[in-house]
Amino acid sequence: MTLQTADLGVPGAFTAPGTRRSIGLFVALAALVALLMLSLIIGSKMMPPAVVWDALFHPSGDFDHFAIRDFRLPRTIVGLVVGMALGVSGALIQALTRNPLAGPGILGVNAGASFAVTVAIGLLGVRDVRGYMWFAFAGALVVTIMVLLLGSTRRGQSPVVMVLAGVCVGAVLGGAGSALQLINPDAFDQMRSWGAGSILGRPLDVVWPILPFFAGALVLAFAVSGPLNAMALGDELAVAQGVSLVRTRILAIIALTLLAGGATAIAGPIGFVGLMVPHVARWIVGPDQRWIFAYSMLLAPSLLLASDILGRIVMHPSEIPVGIVTAFVGAPVLILLVRRRKVSGL
Amino acid sequence: MTVTNLNPRLISTLALAAALLGAALMLAACSDGDDTPTATGTPAVTGTSTTASPSPTAESGTRQVEADNGTIEVPANPQRVAAIGNASLPFIDLGGEPVGVTEMRASTLALLPEEQKGTFEAAMNLGPSGGEVDLEKLASLEPDLILAQLPTSDFELIKEQLESIAPTVFFGLGTEWKTLADGLAAAGNLTDGLSEQKAEFEAHVATIQETYREIIDDTTFVMLDRYASSDPATFVITHIGCIEIAQDDIGLNLPEHAEGNNGEVQSFEQIGELSRYDVILYPVNAQGQATEPFAPVVETNAWQALPAVTSGHALGVFCPGNNSYGSVLRYLDSLDQALATLPSDE
Numbered sequence: 113m114t115l116q117t118a119d120l121g122v123p124g125a126f127t128a129p130g131t132r133r134s135i136g137l138f139v140a141l142a143a144l145v146a147l148l149m150l151s152l153i154i155g156s157k158m159m160p161p162a163v164v165w166d167a168l169f170h171p172s173g174d175f176d177h178f179a180i181r182d183f184r185l186p187r188t189i190v191g192l193v194v195g196m197a198l199g200v201s202g203a204l205i206q207a208l209t210r211n212p213l214a215g216p217g218i219l220g221v222n223a224g225a226s227f228a229v230t231v232a233i234g235l236l237g238v239r240d241v242r243g244y245m246w247f248a249f250a251g252a253l254v255v256t257i258m259v260l261l262l263g264s265t266r267r268g269q270s271p272v273v274m275v276l277a278g279v280c281v282g283a284v285l286g287g288a289g290s291a292l293q294l295i296n297p298d299a300f301d302q303m304r305s306w307g308a309g310s311i312l313g314r315p316l317d318v319v320w321p322i323l324p325f326f327a328g329a330l331v332l333a334f335a336v337s338g339p340l341n342a343m344a345l346g347d348e349l350a351v352a353q354g355v356s357l358v359r360t361r362i363l364a365i366i367a368l369t370l371l372a373g374g375a376t377a378i379a380g381p382i383g384f385v386g387l388m389v390p391h392v393a394r395w396i397v398g399p400d401q402r403w404i405f406a407y408s409m410l411l412a413p414s415l416l417l418a419s420d421i422l423g424r425i426v427m428h429p430s431e432i433p434v435g436i437v438t439a440f441v442g443a444p445v446l447i448l449l450v451r452r453r454k455v456s457g458l
Numbered sequence: 459m460t461v462t463n464l465n466p467r468l469i470s471t472l473a474l475a476a477a478l479l480g481a482a483l484m485l486a487a488c489s490d491g492d493d494t495p496t497a498t499g500t501p502a503v504t505g506t507s508t509t510a511s512p513s514p515t516a517e518s519g520t521r522q523v524e525a526d527n528g529t530i531e532v533p534a535n536p537q538r539v540a541a542i543g544n545a546s547l548p549f550i551d552l553g554g555e556p557v558g559v560t561e562m563r564a565s566t567l568a569l570l571p572e573e574q575k576g577t578f579e580a581a582m583n584l585g586p587s588g589g590e591v592d593l594e595k596l597a598s599l600e601p602d603l604i605l606a607q608l609p610t611s612d613f614e615l616i617k618e619q620l621e622s623i624a625p626t627v628f629f630g631l632g633t634e635w636k637t638l639a640d641g642l643a644a645a646g647n648l649t650d651g652l653s654e655q656k657a658e659f660e661a662h663v664a665t666i667q668e669t670y671r672e673i674i675d676d677t678t679f680v681m682l683d684r685y686a687s688s689d690p691a692t693f694v695i696t697h698i699g700c701i702e703i704a705q706d707d708i709g710l711n712l713p714e715h716a717e718g719n720n721g722e723v724q725s726f727e728q729i730g731e732l733s734r735y736d737v738i739l740y741p742v743n744a745q746g747q748a749t750e751p752f753a754p755v756v757e758t759n760a761w762q763a764l765p766a767v768t769s770g771h772a773l774g775v776f777c778p779g780n781n782s783y784g785s786v787l788r789y790l791d792s793l794d795q796a797l798a799t800l801p802s803d804e
Binding site for chain 2: 157182183305310429430
C-alpha cells in the first residue's frame with residue numbers, strides 16, 4: 113500500500129509548529145489531570161475534594177475513605193493505564209497498516225484474548241480476573257503471532273494480508289468462543305461483564321504485573337516512531353533511508369500486541385478508543401508519529417475516564433460499563449472521521 | 459412389466475400377502491384402545507373415571523388438574539412423565555422420576571442432594587431449555603404426561619405440539635412455588651409426598667418463629683446477593699429467592715420494596731450504607747463459605763468494617779433453591795442455624 117501524495121500534502125487541519133504542539137500537549141495533560149480528579153470525586157455519591165484529599169493522604173476507617181481508596185482510586189488508575197495502552201497501540205496499528213480507520217483489534221488481539229478467557233473460564237474453571245487476565249494476555253500474543261505468520265508472504269509482511277488474516281482468525285475464534293459459551297451458560301455469565309469492557313472492580317494487583325510489559329512496549333513504540341515516519345512516505349523511500357521494513361514491522365507489532373493485549377486482559381475489549389484517539393491526534397499534530405504517540409498517551413485515557421464518568425452518571429445509581437459508553441460515543445465519531453478521511457488521512 | 463405378464467402363482471402369493479397385511483393392520487387398529495400413545499403421540503386415555511386401575515403400568519382413569527393453561531385431563535396415575543423447563547427439579551423433589559427433562563445449569567445441579575441429581579441425570583435430555591425442547595425426542599419417549607414451567611411466550615409457541623404428544627400441565631414462571639408444588643403433585647399423583655413435606659415445612663416455620671420471636675420482632679434484616687453475571691464491584695440488596703420465605707413465612711423485618719422490584723443493585727462503594735441494618739444475611743455455599751460470586755464483597759475493607767460484621771451480626775445463609783419444599787426446608791435449616799448464632803440480647 114502506498115501513500116497518496118494528496119494526503120502528504122494535507123497532514124492535518126491543524127498541523128502545528130513545535131511550540132503549539134507543546135502547548136497542546138500541556139492542555140491535554142491538564143485535561144487528563146482534571147478528569148483523574150473528577151473520577152475520584154464522582155461516583156455512587158459525590159465526594160467533596162477535601163474528603164478525597166483526606167482519603168488519599170490521611171486515611172481513616174471512614175466508609176467514604178474506603179470508597180475512594182479501595183474502589184475509585186484503583187478504577188481511576190486502571191482507566192489511566194488502559195487508556196494509554198489503547199491509545200498508543202491504536203496509533204501503532206494505524207501507522208503500521210497505513211489505515212487511519214484501523215484499531216488494535218484488527219490483528220485479532222481482542223479475539224485472541226476473548227477466546228483465551230472463554231477457555232479459562234469455561235473449560236479450566238478459572239473464575240478470578242487475576243487468573244484469567246494472563247490467559248487473555250497470552251491469547252492476544254499467540255493470536256497476533258499467528259496472524260503475523262499468516263500475513264507473511266515471500267516478499268515479507270504485507271499489512272493488507274495481515275489485516276485479512278486478523279479478520280479471519282478473529283472470526284474463527286469468535287465462533288469457537290461463542291460455541292463454548294453456549295455449551296456452558298455458567299461460563300457465559302462469567303464472561304458477560306469482562307466482555308462488555310469495564311474498568312470497574314479491577315483491583316490494582318491486576319495492573320502492576322502488566323506495567324513492565326507496557327513500559328517496554330512504550331519504549332519500543334517510540335523507538336520505531338522514526339522508521340514509521342519514513343515508512344509513511346512509502347516502502348521504497350523508507351528503504352532508501354536505511355529503514356529495515358521487517359524489523360520495524362515486527363517491533364511495532366510486538367509493542368502494539370503487548371499494549372493492546374495487556375489492556376484487553378485487564379479491562380476486556382474496549383472499542384473505538386484505540387481507533388478514535390490516534391485519528392484525532394493526527395488531526396491535531398500532523399503525521400509525525402512521535403507527537404501522535406505522545407498525544408494519544410494523554411487523550412486516550414482522558415476519553416476513557418470521561419466515558420467512565422459519564423457511565424456512572426447517566427443511569428445513576430446503576431452504571432454503564434465504559435466499553436458500552438465508548439461504543440456509543442465512538443459510532444458517530446467514526447462516521448464523522450470517515451467523512452473527514454482526507455483531512456486526517458495518513 | 460405389465461400385470462398381464464405376471465405369473466398367476468405370483469399373483470396369488472401377492473394377494474395372500476396383501477390379505478395378511480390388511481388383517482394385521484385391522485388388528486393393530488382394534489388394539490389401540492389401551493393407553494399406550496399412538497405413533498403420532500396422541501394420548502389414548504379418553505375415559506373420565508377417577509377410579510385407579512390396579513394395572514402396574516398404566517391407569518385407565520383420569521383426573522382433572524388446574525394449571526395456567528386451563529383445566530387439564532391427566533392420567534390418574536401417570537407412569538411416563540416428561541418434566542421440562544423449571545418443572546423438572548420440583549417434580550423430582552416431590553419424589554417423581556421423570557423419563558425426560560430439559561437441561562439445568564451445572565451450578566444448579568450441584569446444589570441438589572445426590573439422589574435427586576441421580577434421578578435427574580437418569581432421565582433423557584430433551585434439549586437445552588423448556589422453550590427449546592426436542593419435540594421428536596419427547597414424542598419418542600411416549601410420555602403419558604408433560605409437566606412444563608417456562609416463559610409463557612415460549613410455551614405458546616410449542617403448546618399445540620406438546621398437547622398433541624401428551625396431556626400437558628403448564629405453569630408460567632410467575633407461579634408461586636407452593637402453587638407450583640401443589641399443581642405438580644396433583645398432576646403427577648404425588649400428593650402423599652407433598653403432604654409430608656408441607657407438614658414438615660409448617661412445623662419448621664413455627665419452630666423458628668417461636669424460638670426467635672424477639673429477634674424477629676425487634677431486628678432489622680437485609681439480604682444481600684451477588685451472581686456470576688453481576689457487574690464487577692456490585693452486589694444486590696435482594697427481595698427475591700429464599701428471602702421471600704424469610705419475609706413472608708417467618709416474618710423477618712426486611713427492607714420494604716415495591717411489587718415486582720426484585721432488588722437494588724449497589725456499588726461496592728455503597729457497602730458502608732449497610733450500617734443501618736442490625737443483621738446482614740449473605741449467601742453461602744453448603745460448606746458455609748461465602749458463595750463464589752459473593753466472595754469479593756466479604757474481602758473488601760468496607761465490609762470488614764461494618765458494625766454488623768465486627769459484632770457477628772453478618773450471617774451466611776445457604777439457599778439451595780426456593781421452588782420446592784425440599785430445597786426450602788434445607789434453607790430453613792440454614793437460617794435456623796444462622797439465627798442461633800446471634801447474641802441472646804438481640
